[in-house]
Amino acid sequence: MITTVNPVLRVAPAAPAAAAAHFRAALALHTDVSDVAAALAAGGDPGFVLVDSRSTEAWDQGHVPGALHLPTALVPEQAGQLLDRTVPVVTYCWGPGCNGAARAALALAELGYQVKEMLGGFEYWVREGLEFETWQGRERRARDPLTAPVGADDCGC
Numbered sequence: 095m096i097t098t099v100n101p102v103l104r105v106a107p108a109a110p111a112a113a114a115a116h117f118r119a120a121l122a123l124h125t126d127v128s129d130v131a132a133a134l135a136a137g138g139d140p141g142f143v144l145v146d147s148r149s150t151e152a153w154d155q156g157h158v159p160g161a162l163h164l165p166t167a168l169v170p171e172q173a174g175q176l177l178d179r180t181v182p183v184v185t186y187c188w189g190p191g192c193n194g195a196a197r198a199a200l201a202l203a204e205l206g207y208q209v210k211e212m213l214g215g216f217e218y219w220v221r222e223g224l225e226f227e228t229w230q231g232r233e234r235r236a237r238d239p240l241t242a243p244v245g246a247d248d249c250g251c
Contacts, residue, residue, distance in 0.1 A: 123199075125184060127214040128248055131224050134160060142182040146216070147198035152188065156226040156233070158219055161186075166194055169201040182208040189217030214241075 108116065133140040144161040146153055153163045164176060166187075177183060183202055187194030192215060199209045220226055223237035243249050 123210060124213050125210045127212060127218045127222055127224070130158075130184060130212050131219075131222070132248075134158075142184050142210075143177060144212070145177075145183055145185045145198065145202075147185050147187050147194050148216070152216075154229055156216065156220065156228050158186070158216070159225060159227050159232065164198070166198040166201060169198055170205070173202060173205055173207070177202075177207060179206055182210065184210050184212050186212040186215045186219075189215040 107113070130144065133142070134144070144158060145164050146157045146161045147164060147166045147169075148157075149165055150163070157163065162176060164172060183199075185195040185198040185202070187198070190213070195211045195215060199211045202209045214222075216226070218241060220235055221238040221240075222242040223234060225232050225234045227233075237244060
């Protein structure tokens with residue numbers, strides 16, 4: 095008789111304490127588009143600076159309103175003039191298929207900044223129907239039903 099192993103449980107789940115430590119650490123390093131949008135929409139000081147780490151050409155195609163443009167390659171020479179080390183930084187790039195935000199976050203952390211990466215990047219900002227800016231002004235696209243709930247302001251998670 096052949097015994098099949100459930101591929102999900104082939105490696106046993108971590109102990110609850112280990113899982114809690116892992117997910118706490120992940121949340122200390124990451125945020126998401128929805129949480130950033132909510133913090134910015136609340137008005138006033140969100141408590142962080144949002145940094146778009148993409149090229150000028152990418153920035154010109156569209157960026158999150160209020161974001162600071164600081165391409166990853168320029169972080170070492172310009173971060174000290176543009177950012178306050180006492181204010182946390184949230185980085186973003188194109189989307190989940192790009193590690194530019196992680197590279198920018200690493201460069202900032204190595205310079206002494208507290209930093210988180212915005213998961214989803216600009217792609218998910220737009221796909222969730224949030225307003226963005228180009229050199230022509232502000233735009234908004236319809237929500238993608240595969241990434242954001244239709245008929246609700248948030249997914250409830």
